[in-house]
Amino acid sequence: MNSTREAQTQENRQGGEVSVVLSGCAKDDAATVFDVLRAAFVTDRASVDVPQDVTGKRPTAWVATVDVTEERVVSGPVRLGAPVTLDVQGGYWAVERLRQSLAGAFAVRVVGTVSGDQEEEVRLRLASK
Numbered sequence: 001m002n003s004t005r006e007a008q009t010q011e012n013r014q015g016g017e018v019s020v021v022l023s024g025c026a027k028d029d030a031a032t033v034f035d036v037l038r039a040a041f042v043t044d045r046a047s048v049d050v051p052q053d054v055t056g057k058r059p060t061a062w063v064a065t066v067d068v069t070e071e072r073v074v075s076g077p078v079r080l081g082a083p084v085t086l087d088v089q090g091g092y093w094a095v096e097r098l099r100q101s102l103a104g105a106f107a108v109r110v111v112g113t114v115s116g117d118q119e120e121e122v123r124l125r126l127a128s129k
Contacts, residue, residue, distance in 0.1 A: 016069035018090035074104035077129040
């Protein structure tokens with residue numbers, strides 16, 4: 001028989017996907033963030049799917065879906081050319097796990113949140129440690 005806490009943890013882990021959107025940053029910094037995410041978790045973004053610049057004056061956004069149910073170890077701090085803004089959306093447990101994992105590689109600051117019933121959207125600011 002599971003305790004209430006164990007049941008909640010199991011329920012939370014079933015919702016382990018987090019949507020990640022990077023925008024307003026250099027393509028090299030976006031690639032660095034995706035490399036760290038790929039090293040830490042399973043993601044739908046292949047290593048050969050590198051961010052590209054888009055011609056014109058339209059804003060560029062790069063997107064990935066990350067499954068945080070099985071976490072791997074991030075090796076340590078990673079350098080960025082400039083701070084990166086990252087919007088993440090998913091269940092509370094999944095978003096927090098992603099944030100904690102990114103904190104192994106970057107200085108992470110929460111700059112905004114929108115809470116829902118079962119999900120939240122969080123804007124993170126990543127910088128070099």
